[in-house]
Amino acid sequence: MNIISILSEILLLFIYVILGLYIKKRQFVTETGIQEISKIVVNVAMPLLVISSVNIEYKPEYANNMLLIAVLSFLYLATVTITSKKLASLVTDDKVDRSSMRYALVFGNIVFLGYPLSYALFGDVGVLYASVYVAMQNIFQWTLGVHFFSTDKFKMSNLKKLLNPGLIAICIGLTLLFLGIQTPPYILRIIKGVGAISVPLALMMIGATLADFRIKEIFTDKRAQFVAFFKSIVFPALFLFLLMALPIDKTLKSVLVIMAAAPVQASATVIAHNFGGDSIVVAKCVALTTTLCALTLPAFLLLI
Secondary structure, eight states: OOHHHHHHHHHHHHHHHHHHHHHHHTTSSOHHHHHHHHHHIIIIIHHHHHHHHTOSOOOHHHHHHHHHHHHHHHHHHHHHHHHHHHHHHHHOOOHHHHHHHHHHHHOBOIIIIIHHHHHHHHHHHHHHHHHHHHHHHHHHIIIIIGGGGOSSOOOGGGGGGGSOHHHHHHHHHHHHHHHTOOOOHHHHHHHHHHHHTHHHHHHHHHHHHHTTSOHHHHHTOHHHHHHHHIIIIIHHHHHHHHHHTSOOOHHHHHHHHHHHHSOBOTTHHHHHHHTTSOHHHHHHHHHHHHHHHHHHHHHHHHHO
């Protein structure tokens, strides 16, 4: 894929973001509406997009590539998880702030931005490979991630959250792929039709969320600046340096970098609020990294 194609696809995605910002500014959708639409995207549309995307002819290289992505995703997330503890302690002594910053440093908005960008650039195969990273992040999120906010021992009850529509869709899709089962055409049309709305809706909800922030509040918070610098630039740059040294396909490198360089997870504010973190700090991190990725993501992809 050439430079013009990459830039045009990314520009198209951010036009959806701008459209979502406009919709919220004009009050065509309320905060409650954003939350409800986001639930539809995460629990219905995105899972169906995953299932429709893996409805392709199986090739032996897919299994090898997915295993490679799983290993690299695990190594990246494990490294960032360990590093984030030290980094957060350099900025603040406040336990709540540290836990919130750690979560923001590790977990990216891979469903709302990672999936759409992977799909836009690489089609169904892009979603197939991205789903492996999504599954790995889900495991880290509901085991180590939520534990950032607690001094208690790890609770096995958190593992129940792993059984979510997204992960179920990944399991169903991969089962169909590896067994060579083709979805009936009529049902596939329904799945593809609903899955297709996930990309524009997800990006529009990102824009709608950004509409609630004042630019000055976002760019002047030192904690958000620190998170954005490492989450959007340092970590993905180092990961890219490693990937460039490996003899693997450019598509795999691109998908992995997209997932690593994705802005802070959109639902991170909810996680922080529910588990005793600072949701305001996390919200600023979401806004700043989402704004910054308009520059960083194209740059990383062009380097590849």
